[in-house]
Amino acid sequence: MMLSELLGLGVALFLTMGILSYVLFGNHELFRIAAAVFVGSVAGYLGAVVLRSFLIPRLWQVTGSPQWALLLPWALALLLLLRGTRLRGLSNVVLALLVGVAGATLIAGAVLGTLFPQIEATWREWAGFTLHLSWAQGLVSWVLVMMVLMAFYFGRTETWPRVMRWGIGVGQKVGKAVVVVTLGVLFARVYQVALLALIDRLAFLWDAIRTFLLGW
Amino acid sequence: MKEYVRCSRCGEQNPAFRKTCEWCGARLPHSGDEYLPSGPEEEQDMDALVEPEPEAFDTSRLLEDESLRRWLNEVLGEEFVDAGAPSDAQAPEEETEEEPAEVPLETTEPAPWEETGPLSEESPLPEDLQETLATLAEQAAVEEEAEAPAPEDEVPPWFAEAPETPPEMAAETQDVSEPVFLEGPSEVPSPPAPFPEEDAGEETPVEAPVSAKPFAQEPLDLEQGPQEVELPPWLLEEVPEPEAEEALLPEAEGPPEAEELPPWLTSEEEEPSLEEALLPFGPEEEETAAPTPPMEDETPTVSPEPDEQAEVPVEEAGEGGPIFGEMALDEQELASLLDETAFKEEAGEEAVTEELAPGELPDWLSALRPEEEGEQAAPPVAESELAGPLAGIPDVLPVEARLADMVQKEGRLVLKLLVRKEEQQWARWLQHWIRQEEAREGTEEDVVVARPMPYWLWRVVVGLLLLAVLALVLVFGPQGRVASPPPSRGAQAFLAVAQGLPEQAVVLLAVDYNPAWAPEVNRSARTALRLVEPKNPHYLVVATQPYGLILAQDLLQSVGVPPERYTLLGYLPGDRLALALLARWPRAAFPPPVQGESPWNQPHLAGWTGLEGTALVLVVTDQATRARDWIEQLTPYLAEGTTLAFTGSLQIVPVLEPYFDTQVQGWIGGLMDAAALASQTQTEIPLNLWTAWWMSWPLGLFLGVFSALTLAVVKRIRQGEEA
Incomplete structure (x- = not known):
């Protein structure tokens, strides 16, 4: 491993430890330093990129070739x-x-x-x-979509016939259940991704420790 | 015209010139119109009566003082005017109609001094004048005494020796700085009326309050000593005090009877109270000293002793007379007064508290009391009164009690108190309960509730448990490559799209992700590029994040794409507006650079006006909303034969599902699809495909779900307990 890689690995280890230590020690100095480094570097890089790849070319577009x-x-x-x-x-x-x-x-x-x-x-x-869904699956999909749309209907139904009101009520309940399940799936995917990020960072830490301390 | 007017509200007698009752503050029946100052002169007269000037006191000039002469005329009758007053003292016709000089003669309810005193007919006029001058001299003397510091518990020598000391001794003890006008009474031509023997030998009670009204305040000649004080007989035979006065002046007139007052009130009387100190200044007390003298001999007089009771009143009187119903105190005076009126001292608090029997509380307060001391009652609710009759009732004490307590503690406020007897009692009663409440805080009556483990501690425990499990699995878990998982239909479709690309096709690579949020995106994107790379495409790189270009370069270099096969179009700010611009006018979205050749001048991009020449639009993102934006803004303008595919995080897959096969032709959703495609295509992908890495993931998912369910159950149980 080259020296630059070792140095980068050490800096990365330091910053990672600083960020993850927030879980145990809260907002302390090391966490603030790491967060400030990240925020500052991103802000500085953002300014440079905007200036170089956006503002200056568009200003040159006006002045260089007069438009x-x-x-x-x-x-x-x-x-x-x-x-x-x-x-x-x-x-x-x-x-x-x-x-x-x-x-x-x-x-x-x-x-x-x-x-x-x-x-x-x-x-x-x-x-x-x-070709992917059967006729019954298509019908179920269509019905669920309609019920989800009913769930977002907030108008008055007092003047409607009783059967229609009952159907709207049932459709709204089912539609809300579909929305809840969908949101639950989305949240589960978010949690999975966050867990993967955590595992990836832990694996990185373990790799770094093996490299620096154990030598293997 | 009446000298006294009886109040229709309280039944007390009031001087006729008053517009309102000095006892209860009600408006008097006669409205006081005839006694209102008829002009500026009379207003000045009233001011002169209220605030005499000690420095200006000169017996020789008194007769020349028209205001004093007029006042004496009102009080004493026409004789004074006839004897010594100038002729101009007689009021004009219009004034005499309103204020006739023969007030005493026409009085339907003769004043006490008229009934018994010798002023009306027998006594000569200079005698009256002498009494009046003695009154004024007394005021000056009181002022001198108030200015001179005296010990609180020590009676002045001149007062202690007064009964035995002849007038000469009193003159010797007189201060050299005493004003000259104090010698005035001795220069009066007519000697003072002889004092009755039974009264002359008696000492003036010390606890007598100072009367602020000139004609109600009895003089004390400091030169001749107390035994030679000449008081008019009408003052010695004062009318008996009304019963209402007794009710209003418990402290000033002696301790009330025990059977008439509850113990909590009788306990207060052992100590000097606020009303004792403020009594002479009250609107009804200042003029009640004369008709209701507290002494046994019913002789209203002034206590020259600057004791605690008379300290402030003497000072007030010396400053220029009383201010009816209004008292201005500085902070030290106020603090001392409030300290004196402390409801109970440290040593005496227990006794007072014990005497406060709950049964003597008002009915409405007793009804609010949920428990008594020693009773088994429900614990009081937090954030409210913890004990006492106000337990469970938050913020029921009025603000004036708090204010009074604050003033008493700090003593830094300068107030103008306008207080009555009832208000003082009410304030003291509230102060008592406030202190009792404060004294009970932190005692054994406080309910100790076992607090459950806070939620933040739960989070820390869950987090530590999760970290420990994941770390242990990563460190001590089995090593080796993971078995290939089955690819999803999106991954299979993406593989088909990649394999169907023409050679050297143009691929628009859009980098729109944050590697810190989704580290798997980098790896899934590499898998997608490796699947596309066999076709040797040319990449047009677009970044909607500032650091997107760096990430794109890293991705391309990691899969071995040479720089000549990709073009960095640049950073595209503007969110979905920028995407719409990119879909319609890509040349406008990316102007030519300042230096170097424009990417749009390259041979394979020549003639492009849109994205019609692009074979594949590959979007690398980690957010579902961003994936939807790309779909919504680009798909309506994509040319026929241009496919849209995604690679990135696992969380974008639920959003991509509805668009599959109609607008989105494939995706690689996270590590699962990446590992599956890597295993299927036998592509060497730098993924952490070792077993421990993959084992920790489902284990972490299980712990997460378990923790969520556990905390939900705990919270539900806790809510049930709280309910």
């Missing part, structure tokens, strides 16, 4: 700097633009990238055109 239309984004960006001044009302224009565009993008992506494709896929499965 005066690109001055508009820069003007909008500069307006954001007026948040702390009396002209902060101008920055609201930029914020409104950002929020509006972000919302439109989110909705468009959800509709075009999830809702419509999922409706189409569900319909195909229910119609038995899929």
Whole structure:
């Protein structure tokens, strides 16, 4: 093992021990040092990357090969700097633009990238055109999707017929159960991943200890 | 016109000039209009009566003082005006209509001094003047005594020797700094009226409160000694005090009878109280000294002794007369007064507490008391009163009691107290209970509840247990490669996609993960690259994280991709907006660099306007939401023949499942899929595929689930106990 690798391994061991010691000793000096090193290095690197790969190329794009239309984004960006001044009302224009565009993008992506494709896929499965699921599986999938959608219905049902209200009630209960199970699965996957990270760090520590102390 | 007006509320007599009852504060029936100051002059007169100026006291100028003359006219009658007052002392017609000079003659309820005193007809006018001057001299003397420091428990020599000392001795003991006006009474032409023998030889009671009202305050001639104090007969034969006064002045008029007061109140009377000190200053007490003298001989007089009771009143009187109903104290005075009124001292607290029998509490308070001392009662609820009649009732004591206790403890507040007898008793009663509550804190009555193990300790125990088990398995577990797990359908699909790539295809590699959160992503990504690498593709690297480019370079170099086969397009900030921009106008998303050649000028990217030439979009991510963003923003704009695949953490798989085969063509979800594909393809993958590593994982999962269930059961049981 080269000296640089040993040095890097030692630093990594020190920082890892500092972070994991939070479990036993809480917020102490070693933990704060390790956390400060990580946060500081990430922040510094982030600033360098943004400056080098984003700001400077876009500024060069305007000045190097004059494209005066690109001055508009820069003007909008500069307006954001007026948040702390009396002209902060101008920055609201930029914020409104950002929020509006972000919302439109989110909705468009959800509709075009999830809702419509999922409706189409569900319909195909229910119609038995899929190769992976049987007809019964497609029907169950379709029914569960409908019930989940019912679970997020919060309108008034007093004027509805009794049978429909009963069906909505049952569908909402089943849909909520499906949502709960889904969230449970997601949480279980998160826990699995976190456990893998812990095992990986413990294995790293054991490898480091074997390397430094035991020599094997 | 009446000299006295009886209050319709309390029935007490009040001087006619008062608008409100000096006993209860109620508005008097006559409204006092005829006694209101009719002009600025009379207002000044009233001020002069209230605040006499000792320095300005000069007997020769008294007769010239119109205000004093008018006041004397009101009090003593027309004789004074006729004898010694100038002619202008007679009020104008409009004033005489409101305030006729013959007040004593027309009085329907003659004043006591008119009934018995010789002032009205027999006594000559200079005698009255002499009495008045003696009163003023007394005020000046009291002021001098108040200014001179005197021991608290020691009677001044002149007072102790007063009965035996002739007037000459009293004159010798007079302070040299005594004002000149104190000699004024001796210069009065008419000698003072002889004091009755049965009264002249008696000492003035020390405990008599100082009366602040000039005509109610009895003079004490310091030059001639107490035995020569000349008091008018009307004061010696004072009307008997009303019963209401007795009820209002228990301390000042002597100890109340035991059968009339509860023990907790009688115990207080052993010590000087707040009301004793504040009594002369109360709105109803200041003028009650004259009609209700506490002495046996019913002779209202002033105690020149600066004892504890008279210390503050003397000072107040010396500063210029009493302020009706209002008292201004500095902090030391207030602290001393409150210390004097301490409900019980350290030694006497026990006795007082014992005397506070619960049966003598008010009914409403007794009803609130859940337990008595020594009784078996339910433990009080925490955060509330722990003992006493207020047990279980939080914050029921009014704020004034706390304030009074705070002032008594610190003594740093300067207050203007406007207190009445009932308020003082109420405050003392509350102070008593507050102290009793505080004294009981930390005693045997406190309920000791065994606290269960806190949740943070549970977390520490679970964490240590998990670490210990995992470490033991890693260190002492079996070594060797793990058996290949079966690949998932997503992994199988990804393998198919990788094997179906054309040679030298363009692969868009998007690095969007945090290695600290998911260390398995790095290994699963390497597996995916190794599966794709046989096709010798050209990689376009996009990073949505600042450190994504470094991670991408490390990944590519780890699988042996030479630098000429990948292009770092750069960092793409902006979240899903940036993804939408990348899907539609990738050239706009990545402008040409400042130095070097633009990646878009490379031969295999020439002519690109979008991602139409990309054979595979491989997204490396560890978050399900980020995977969904990529799917939603890119799939609507992907060209035909472009596939979207994912590799990364295990937690993205549930989100990818619904998109499988319609928008997502495959994935490698975590180490499980990576190990399966590595075993299937016989690819040498630098994974920790040794047995101990894999054994610790299911064991950690089991411990996690077990701990979660255990803590849930413990919490449920604890909630049940608390309920």
